[in-house]
């Protein structure tokens with residue numbers, strides 16, 4: 285569905301090469317996770333794919349989405365593609381909504397702009413989508429303003445919007461990082477459902493390797509703007525090849541063991 289070839293991203297203001305000649309692809313109905321330390325170029329890569337980078341950021345290479353090169357598209361064409369084909373979910377749900385509009389106003393505007401339904405059935409489409417992500421009292425929710433919802437509810441609303449739009453590719457950039465642990469768990473469950481029940485195609489960026497292991501089919505690992513390793517998710521976790529992958533996965537295992545020991549110790553003391 286998506287094929288990125290020799291993508292290089294450069295900041296023309298200071299000449300910095302942010303992403304260096306990376307290639308990867310995503311098949312329909314699969315989830316690709318992008319993993320790597322802070323500043324490694326994960327967000328820049330997905331911004332380049334969706335055309336959301338700043339004008340002084342220059343991209344070279346090819347991003348083929350259903351055989352169309354997205355790098356050659358006009359701003360307007362990209363807006364349309366983002367409207368109904370590629371949908372982005374960011375870390376902070378509040379930034380995605382206009383604070384002066386109710387959830388219903390924003391949601392219906394998006395649906396009508398993208399011709400996903402008629403005025404007559406916009407409300408029932410929104411309610412059906414909100415019910416799919418198990419949000420209770422959808423009618424009430426549509427009347428609320430973004431600040432009246434929790435971070436988890438906003439992220440679930442974003443997932444509902446992507447469902448209502450029938451987006452072909454969902455790009456989620458650390459969608460659970462700003463949430464507390466319990467809410468994180470619930471939102472991750474919704475993403476997993478998106479995959480299982482709706483066969484969504486997804487790019488998922490996360491620092492949390494536990495979540496990545498649950499949700500992704502394929503992983504690419506980035507460091508300093510370069511792709512250092514890639515492979516099916518279990519292959520990367522069980523047989524990491526590069527020293528960086530070994531380090532990341534080893535650290536996670538150690539943390540897990542320390543945590544278990546600590547919890548076990550506490551339980552014994554209790």
Ligand SMILES: Nc1ncnc2c1ncn2[C@@H]1O[C@H](COP(=O)(O)OP(=O)(O)OP(=O)(O)O)[C@@H](O)[C@H]1O
Nearest residue numbers: 295302320321322323324325326327328329338341
């Ligand atoms: N708007 C921008 N203009 C210029 N350079 C940028 C911009 N945003 C990010 N960068 C640079 O691009 C590099 C990669 O940033 P990016 O945001 O893609 O990292 P990331 O892997 O998503 O990190 P994190 O895990 O912290 O989100 C950084 O070195 C940063 O300095």
Ligand SMILES: [Mg+2]
Nearest residue numbers: 326327328457
């Ligand atoms: Mg980022």
